[in-house]
Amino acid sequence: MTAPFLTVADVRLIEQQVNKILRAKLTSTDQKIVTAVRGLAITELKDRLTHVNEDIIKEVEIVEDSIGAELFVQSLKSYTIPFKPVSDKGLQKLFKKDKKLKLPKLETVDWQEISYLSWLDKGTNRQYIVLEKEGEYTALRGVVEAHTPIKGICAICNHHSAVHLFTATVKGNGDNYTSYSNYICEDVQLCNKNVSDYAKLEDFVARNLV
Numbered sequence: 358m359t360a361p362f363l364t365v366a367d368v369r370l371i372e373q374q375v376n377k378i379l380r381a382k383l384t385s386t387d388q389k390i391v392t393a394v395r396g397l398a399i400t401e402l403k404d405r406l407t408h409v410n411e412d413i414i415k416e417v418e419i420v421e422d423s424i425g426a427e428l429f430v431q432s433l434k435s436y437t438i439p440f441k442p443v444s445d446k447g448l449q450k451l452f453k454k455d456k457k458l459k460l461p462k463l464e465t466v467d468w469q470e471i472s473y474l475s476w477l478d479k480g481t482n483r484q485y486i487v488l489e490k491e492g493e494y495t496a497l498r499g500v501v502e503a504h505t506p507i508k509g510i511c512a513i514c515n516h517h518s519a520v521h522l523f524t525a526t527v528k529g530n531g532d533n534y535t536s537y538s539n540y541i542c543e544d545v546q547l548c549n550k551n552v553s554d555y556a557k558l559e560d561f562v563a564r565n566l567v
């Protein structure tokens with residue numbers, strides 16, 4: 358069996374491209390348009406996936422309906438590199454400055470479905486974000502505005518959705534502090550479903566850590 362080579366974000370990208378083809382098939386009776394959309398989807402996959410696998414491209418070339426698409430996307434699970442599970446203790450270590458850290462329900466997390474782990478402590482309005490790459494974790498903490506979310510573009514997944522303002526405060530030289538504010542999806546699960554560019558997510562975290 359092939360070793361997993363797709364990130365969760367790669368799988369989301371494939372799913373999004375497949376959905377574009379299905380939408381074209383549903384809305385257009387012109388076969389030429391469907392063929393063109395399919396061609397663009399395949400080009401995008403070849404451009405953006407780090408590892409292009411001919412078997413995957415072949416599947417995208419022949420996908421015809423939503424059941425086929427669903428089975429195909431499900432089949433990608435065996436090639437997916439999951440987020441390496443982190444324990445309660447591991448999280449406490451990552452956020453050791455938070456003496457009363459409120460932990461997420463890790464037992465409900467599907468590690469094969471997330472590009473990043475995030476949760477909100479509604480008591481303090483603190484939002485925690487954790488990334489994992491090759492077993493190394495990166496931790497980011499910010500504060501969100503407790504207002505009702507507004508519609509906007511999420512700085513993590515780049516999709517238009519219900520977002521809230523996330524502010525990370527970074528200590529600079531001496532006593533200088535700098536705050537960075539970004540709108541990000543309020544719904545972490547939905548956001549994870551939309552993350553198809555892992556580098557963008559990494560950039561977001563890196564920008565707020567500096």
Ligand SMILES: [Zn+2]
Nearest residue numbers: 511514542548
């Ligand atoms: Zn998002």
